[in-house]
Amino acid sequence: MSSKSANTEVGSYFISNYPPFSQWSADQLGEVRAAFCAPPAPVSLGLYLHLPFCRKRCKFCYFKVFTDKNSEQVERYLAALSREIELVSQLPVMGDRPFRFVYFGGGTPSFLSVRQLTRLVDRLRVNIRWDQAEEVTFECEPGTLSEAKVHALRELGVTRLSLGVEHFDDEILRENGRAHESAEIYKAWPWIEAAGFSSTNIDLIAGMVGETGSKWKETVRRAIDLQPDSVTIYQMELPFNTVYSQAILGQRIETPVADWPTKRAWVDDAFDQFLQAGYSVSSAYTLVKDPQRVNFSYRDNLWQGSDLLATGIASFGHASGVHYQNLSEWDVYCGALENGELPLMRAARITPHQALIRELILLLKRGYLEAAYFRQKFGVEIIDHWRDVWTQYQRDGFVRLTGDRVELTRQGLLRVDSLLPAFFEPEHRSVRYT
Numbered sequence: 001m002s003s004k005s006a007n008t009e010v011g012s013y014f015i016s017n018y019p020p021f022s023q024w025s026a027d028q029l030g031e032v033r034a035a036f037c038a039p040p041a042p043v044s045l046g047l048y049l050h051l052p053f054c055r056k057r058c059k060f061c062y063f064k065v066f067t068d069k070n071s072e073q074v075e076r077y078l079a080a081l082s083r084e085i086e087l088v089s090q091l092p093v094m095g096d097r098p099f100r101f102v103y104f105g106g107g108t109p110s111f112l113s114v115r116q117l118t119r120l121v122d123r124l125r126v127n128i129r130w131d132q133a134e135e136v137t138f139e140c141e142p143g144t145l146s147e148a149k150v151h152a153l154r155e156l157g158v159t160r161l162s163l164g165v166e167h168f169d170d171e172i173l174r175e176n177g178r179a180h181e182s183a184e185i186y187k188a189w190p191w192i193e194a195a196g197f198s199s200t201n202i203d204l205i206a207g208m209v210g211e212t213g214s215k216w217k218e219t220v221r222r223a224i225d226l227q228p229d230s231v232t233i234y235q236m237e238l239p240f241n242t243v244y245s246q247a248i249l250g251q252r253i254e255t256p257v258a259d260w261p262t263k264r265a266w267v268d269d270a271f272d273q274f275l276q277a278g279y280s281v282s283s284a285y286t287l288v289k290d291p292q293r294v295n296f297s298y299r300d301n302l303w304q305g306s307d308l309l310a311t312g313i314a315s316f317g318h319a320s321g322v323h324y325q326n327l328s329e330w331d332v333y334c335g336a337l338e339n340g341e342l343p344l345m346r347a348a349r350i351t352p353h354q355a356l357i358r359e360l361i362l363l364l365k366r367g368y369l370e371a372a373y374f375r376q377k378f379g380v381e382i383i384d385h386w387r388d389v390w391t392q393y394q395r396d397g398f399v400r401l402t403g404d405r406v407e408l409t410r411q412g413l414l415r416v417d418s419l420l421p422a423f424f425e426p427e428h429r430s431v432r433y434t
């Protein structure tokens with residue numbers, strides 16, 4: 001890797017889907033409508049709800065979020081979302097499938113007050129249920145929680161609470177525009193522990209602006225002290241629409257984020273600290289305290305080709321072989337639902353080969369692949385099909401091949417997203433990702 005490409009430049013690193021989002025289009029909306037109106041494929045079903053409100057916009061954030069909406073506007077959004085759930089619940093593609101997993105993501109879903117949350121859930125429950133779901137995740141920001149809100153979440157059926165901690169150093173939190181400081185993490189954690197969720201997760205980011213080796217070590221130590229059931233560690237990236245990216249491009253400043261080798265070294269250290277504390281590696285980004293007990297229904301089902309009904313502004317879903325994304329502008333999203341229409345923006349029907357690539361790259365994030373799985377599901381020998389790629393990665397020290405199994409080394413795992421485009425079809429290797 002050249003020293004230039006080792007810098008954290010503006011652009012996407014993290015790969016969460018295939019073909020790349022930039023290749024989806026409004027032309028293909030007929031495909032998603034057709035998929036919605038037909039009976040489902042025999043795969044499991046999940047539900048994603050996007051709650052796009054935050055107290056502040058993090059300077060590294062690339063998600064669709066709003067920090068300026070008053071309670072009337074929040075109410076307009078929640079009414080639109082409830083209407084969307086009503087429309088979705090009547091689609092033939094639902095079949096008689098119960099939701100296997102539900103994910104309230106953001107933004108900051110916990111931005112909502114207890115009253116707003118309870119009312120939203122009451123409205124959703126007129127049309128859908130999640131009592132059979134094996135996992136109901138709810139993302140939180142520490143400073144938005146109260147003891148009553150944490151209990152309300154438990155009452156509403158949340159099984160997995162995910163807390164956006166990101167870092168424990170107040171200077172770093174402030175510099176990066178986080179809404180919370182460390183005191184709010186320590187205030188909220190005992191409430192979360194006492195509420196008895198089946199699973200608790202903490203998000204951290206390696207490479208926030210201002211990061212140093214010793215501050216990072218201390219953050220990891222403090223995360224371990226809290227003993228969450230799992231921890232998610234992302235390497236800081238700078239997609240185009242973040243505040244930092246705009247400053248780099250507009251004011252032509254140097255990137256304020258540590259380079260990729262440094263971030264990998266920090267994550268490597270974090271993995272060692274967590275392993276020493278008894279945690280196990282569960283993917284390139286995740287460590288778990290007890291692998292027998294904690295499962296990641298959302299992640300594992302999605303990575304193995306489940307359907308995901310996406311609701312909320314700009315959210316991404318998948319139904320019967322078709323990717324789709326919802327409208328991403330406030331008035332257009334709310335307006336569509338106020339007219340009783342599904343708020344669809346763009347879609348892509350994927351070929352069986354693209355479905356194979358998608359599963360291969362997503363499952364590789366776990367750190368291993370079993371060739372037998374792909375042989376049975378797609379009738380393709382993945383080791384032979386991508387022989388040159390595997391051989392190169394073996395030479396680079398990123399992969400080990402043993403019989404029917406491909407395994408990433410730690411060095412491979414730490415840069416897994418950069419290894420994935422080699423599996424893409426040639427026409428998708430150099431296109432913009434988003």
Ligand SMILES: C[S@@+](CC[C@H](N)C(=O)[O-])C[C@H]1O[C@@H](n2cnc3c(N)ncnc32)[C@H](O)[C@@H]1O
Pocket residue numbers: 060061062063105106107108109139140141142163164165166203204205234235236237238239242
């Ligand atoms: C949508 S955010 C959820 C934030 C959480 N709900 C909250 O309000 O604190 C999901 C996670 O993506 C990660 N993330 C966001 N922007 C990132 C970036 N530029 N680079 C790496 N990770 C990022 C953060 O760890 C964040 O917690």
